Amino acid sequence: MPVHPSTHSAALSVAEEAEVVARVRAGGGARREAAGDLFRRLREPVHAVCLHVTGRRADAEFAVAEAFRAVRRGLPGFTSESRLTTWVYRLALRASFRARARGRDGVSTPLACLPAGPRLVLALFSIDGLRSGEIADILGIPEETAWSRLHAARRMLVGAQGR
Amino acid sequence: MAGCEAFEIAVEKRLHRALGEPGGALLDEHLAGCERCRTYQAAVRDSEAGIRVEASAAAADVDWERVEREIGGRFRAWPGWLAGALLAGAWMALFAWLSAPPATRPDRMLRSLPAIAIVVALVGLVAGYSSRRLVALVDRGEMLVTHRGVLAANLQWARRMKWALAALLAFFLYRAMAGESATYDPLVYFGGLSLPLAGLWAYLRHVTVPRAEREASDLGLFEGGGR
Numbered sequence: 001m002p003v004h005p006s007t008h009s010a011a012l013s014v015a016e017e018a019e020v021v022a023r024v025r026a027g028g029g030a031r032r033e034a035a036g037d038l039f040r041r042l043r044e045p046v047h048a049v050c051l052h053v054t055g056r057r058a059d060a061e062f063a064v065a066e067a068f069r070a071v072r073r074g075l076p077g078f079t080s081e082s083r084l085t086t087w088v089y090r091l092a093l094r095a096s097f098r099a100r101a102r103g104r105d106g107v108s109t110p111l112a113c114l115p116a117g118p119r120l121v122l123a124l125f126s127i128d129g130l131r132s133g134e135i136a137d138i139l140g141i142p143e144e145t146a147w148s149r150l151h152a153a154r155r156m157l158v159g160a161q162g163r
Numbered sequence: 164m165a166g167c168e169a170f171e172i173a174v175e176k177r178l179h180r181a182l183g184e185p186g187g188a189l190l191d192e193h194l195a196g197c198e199r200c201r202t203y204q205a206a207v208r209d210s211e212a213g214i215r216v217e218a219s220a221a222a223a224d225v226d227w228e229r230v231e232r233e234i235g236g237r238f239r240a241w242p243g244w245l246a247g248a249l250l251a252g253a254w255m256a257l258f259a260w261l262s263a264p265p266a267t268r269p270d271r272m273l274r275s276l277p278a279i280a281i282v283v284a285l286v287g288l289v290a291g292y293s294s295r296r297l298v299a300l301v302d303r304g305e306m307l308v309t310h311r312g313v314l315a316a317n318l319q320w321a322r323r324m325k326w327a328l329a330a331l332l333a334f335f336l337y338r339a340m341a342g343e344s345a346t347y348d349p350l351v352y353f354g355g356l357s358l359p360l361a362g363l364w365a366y367l368r369h370v371t372v373p374r375a376e377r378e379a380s381d382l383g384l385f386e387g388g389g390r
Binding site for chain 2: 032036039040043044047048051052057060061064065068069072077081082086087090091093094097098100101102103109110111115116117120122123125126128131132138139140141147148150151154155157158161
């Protein structure tokens with residue numbers, strides 16, 4: 001079942017992930033194609049996460065490129081300890097923190113003023129199609145904790161926006 | 164109102180389509196009589212809409228083909244360990260070249276090739292192992308805690324490296340000014356070896372360490388614990 005580049009959902013199904021991993025293990029052109037398809041499939045949700053975590057558009061683009069470069073390098077050694085999608089988002093979060101530290105100027109997003117933890121939770125929950133269980137896996141915390149962190153983060157954001 | 168926090172979480176769950184029917188009915192009943200939770204619900208909807216609109220607008224402006232080209236760029240796709248190993252090899256080659264009188268340099272270089280190859284292989288192995296370990300760490304534990312731990316270790320390493328390089332540079336410069344040698348010119352030898360180290364030191368001092376400190380500060384690494 002090929003991964004269709006035109007569909008932009010936030011997560012791959014288990015079967016789609018297995019297909020990507022199999023193509024990567026086949027090596028050569030199939031590996032490059034699988035990495036390219038994965039990028040086209042996840043680029044928009046990953047970009048949204050990077051945008052909210054970095055707080056700036058230029059940094060978000062940089063973080064997306066860094067994250068998918070890490071994906072491309074790490075895919076052959078991917079050992080399926082977690083879901084492929086979970087791993088991709090975790091790489092994207094790490095890339096976003098590093099990109100934000102580059103300290104470039106630019107227009108800030110609404111979440112830019114929040115601390116890292118709340119920014120992270122709000123960014124992930126804003127992605128359509130990413131379920132709370134998947135978000136909890138990405139953050140490495142229990143699902144109920146993810147909800148209570150979202151609530152605390154939202155209170156902080158609403159407070160910061162003067163509501 | 165007491166107990167509103169649970170309903171506020173229920174508001175979030177409904178917005179993210181994770182609230183079942185019994186919970187939904189309870190929430191509606193609560194909202195009907197709680198002004199505070201109704202205000203919270205409106206604020207949640209507004210802020211969520213704002214966040215999503217911002218992301219859609221930003222994504223529409225991205226040149227995805229350019230980003231994809233950057234990802235696949237030949238040099239940027241090089242693993243970090245390979246660059247580190249090649250730099251170490253280049254420095255060793257410079258070391259061999261400058262440590263011989265001009266007439267014997269080609270011969271000295273040839274004789275040094277096995278040693279250079281061993282250094283390149285060793286640095287490549289160590290750096291490759293570290294980067295594989297780092298990729299594996301991405302999968303483990305609470306994301307923020309793991310990332311803070313890796314960042315703290317990297318920051319400590321970069322600071323130590325900065326001071327070690329500064330000490331080595333000071334030693335080389337001292338030897339360049341005061342040293343004597345029958346086989347090579349101390350000023351050229353130690354000065355030549357110092358230049359790449361000075362570049363590396365400046366990069367650590369002005370780029371790597373400040374960037375890691377900004378990231379650590381953003382992640383709350385300095386809060387309560389100092390440096």
